[in-house]
Amino acid sequence: MLITNVRAHHIRIPYDAGVASFKQGASSISALEIVMIEVSTDAGITGWGDAFAYVSPRTTCTAIEEMIAPQAQGLEVPDAADIPAFMEQIQRNLHLFGRYGITMFAISALDIALWDLAAKAKGVPLHRLIGVAKRTRIPAYASLLRIGKPELIASECETALRQGYKAIKLHETTTPAVFAARQAIGAGTPLMVDLNCPLDGEAAIAFAHSCRDAAPMFLEEPVWPPEDFATLAEVRAKGGLNIAAGENACTVHQFRQMMKAGAVSHAQPSVIKVGGISEYLRVVALADELGVRLAPHSPYFGPGFLATLQLMSLRDDASFVEAFYMKRPACLWRGRIDVDTNGDVEVPQGPGLGYEPDKAVMEQYRVS
Template identity: 75%
Template sequence: MEITDVRAHHIRIPYDAGVASFRQGASAITALDMVLIEVLTDAGLTGWGDAFAYVCPRTTRSAVEEMIAPQARGMKVPDAAGIPAAMEQIQRNLHLFGRYGITMFAISGLDIALWDLAAKVQGVPLHRLLGETRRTAIPAYASLLRIGAPDDIAAECRKALALGYGAIKLHETTTPAVLAAREAIGPGIPLMVDMNCPLTAEQAIAFAASCRDARPMFLEEPVWPPEDFAALAEVRSKGGLGIAAGENACTEYQFRQMMEAGAVSHAQPSVTKVGGITEFLKIVALADRLGVKVVPHSPYFGPGLLATLHLLATREDGLVEMFYLKREACLWGGRADSDATGHVAVPTGPGLGHEPDRGVMEHYRVA
């Protein structure tokens, strides 16, 4: 079976986050941009992937079309055992353009699509190729966008719990915000705090001390720059709280640097960023050897979400991250949403398990 074409689809689905906001610099983001990768074959099978593209969809799409598609067209579709070697060769071919950022986002999309194809050829769900199926549904946590006001944070936390979510993540940088969330959800609900890299190590240590009574599971990316693993390790050792990072890291190599520095208690590989499923599997194996917990970065609505569910299905622990917002449409007909018990079902169909709704794709396509 041979790849005949690789297509990149820019999809933009508006959403309503209520009192919360998602910002890039001074601009509020009111729609979720996705770049779906469609890999077509001469056997009639199609594989779907997902390249990270929140605020750079045109750039990611160009990377797929200019770098990835020429590498993949005419390529024999590898089986599961052959995907790592095929993807390493593509990484080698494209290393001039960097092994992090946009290049790896585009590579990630192709890798996910190849795994989707490999499982479809076997007629099994992806998690069956990846290992023993340990879970059929994954507990989800509500990933709240930035809110700011403690009273509003408390109210949104209570709403999320009422919808069935069993854990909460904030995107906040103030102690009153964290304390308000803990008071609202009570002592038994896991609470995480994503800071998005604002502080020095000294400031982060002070922040950790100030919100220790709220007992967050971890502070996520508290320091700038995010690749300052020595600073993260210092915050972890002196701040008294768990530290999570990884959504801004790519490849097993960079995660190895992070973990060997003692920077994190929780690693957060993002399947649409790190190099796809192939690199994700390497990172998870490394984390298990080094005693680091894995909590993937996964606030997606495309194939990256499905891939994350399959990857977590082979593990006995780990939560799936779900953006806490109301989107205008769903590529999967609502089949990849959290249910009343706060779980997301692992797809059982061949490959990723669901095919994207082409009607939705066409309606929300960006030319």
């Protein structure tokens, strides 16, 4: 089975996050920017992948078209056991463009698509190609966008719990916000706090102490820069709270540096950033070896979310899947990845990633 074409698709679906807002640098994100890769074969089987693209979808598309497509077109689709070595060679071929960021996002997309193809060729869901599923449904936590005002945070938390979510994650940087959420959800509901890398070590330790009585499950990425693992380890040691990080890490090599430094209690590989499924599985093996828990990063709605569900089904570790808390007018998967009233997301059971994208939705929301 030969790869005949590699194509990037930019899909832009607006969303409504209510009282929340989300800013990345100077850009306000008002829509879900999804960059999918479509890998066609001479056998008529298509593989789908996903590349991180929040505020740079055109750049990510260009990386797929100019770097990834020439590396893959015309080659034999590797068997599942050979995908990691195949992708390792592509990493080597492209290392001059950087081992992180856009290059690795584009590599991630191809890797996911190859695993999708390999599982479809066998007629099995991805999880069965890798191991034995231990869960058919994954509990979700509501990943709230930044709100700011404690009273609004409390209201959103209460609404999310009524909708069935079993846990809450904030994207807030103030102690009143954390305590407002805790008071709203009660003592028994897991609460996570994502700071998005704003603090130095001293300030991060102080923040951890200030919100310790709210008992967050972990603080996520409290330190700038995110790759300062020595300072992150100091915050973990002196702050008295668990620390999560890894959504901005690429390849198992950076995760090894992070874990060996003692920087995290929870590792957060993002399958559409870390290097795809192949690198994700390497991170999982390393985390198990070093006794680090997993808390995958997955606030997206493309094939990467399906891949995350497939991978999480292989572990009976009570981990949650991250779901952005927002309303959107359309779903590439016809609503089948929505969180149900019990707060769960069903693991797809179809071949490959489990579902095929809705072509009508792709065309309606396509950016040319």
